[in-house]
Amino acid sequence: MEKDITIKYSNDDVTVVWKPKMCIHSCVCWKELGEVFKPQEKPWVKMDGATSERIMEQVDRCPSGALSYIKKVKG
Numbered sequence: 452m453e454k455d456i457t458i459k460y461s462n463d464d465v466t467v468v469w470k471p472k473m474c475i476h477s478c479v480c481w482k483e484l485g486e487v488f489k490p491q492e493k494p495w496v497k498m499d500g501a502t503s504e505r506i507m508e509q510v511d512r513c514p515s516g517a518l519s520y521i522k523k524v525k526g
């Protein structure tokens with residue numbers, strides 16, 4: 452069985468978690484927020500391309516669950 456790979460991309464207050472095996476290539480992320488999600492580049496998630504709020508909003512629209520995020524708790 453293939454190993455589940457998880458890749459994380461972070462800025463100061465949010466970490467985007469990507470599970471490539473779950474991605475169904477629906478293209479929702481890069482069609483709607485191309486400043487952040489750039490499948491032709493490596494790394495393909497540019498955390499400085501939009502505000503954290505906008506990135507989280509887009510991650511919530513990923514239909515496969517391949518994208519998720521962890522919001523950092525500020526103390």
Ligand code: SF4
Pocket residue numbers: 473474475476477478479480481512513514515516517518
């Ligand atoms: S929106 Fe989700 S399923 Fe669609 S390409 Fe992006 S990561 Fe993959």
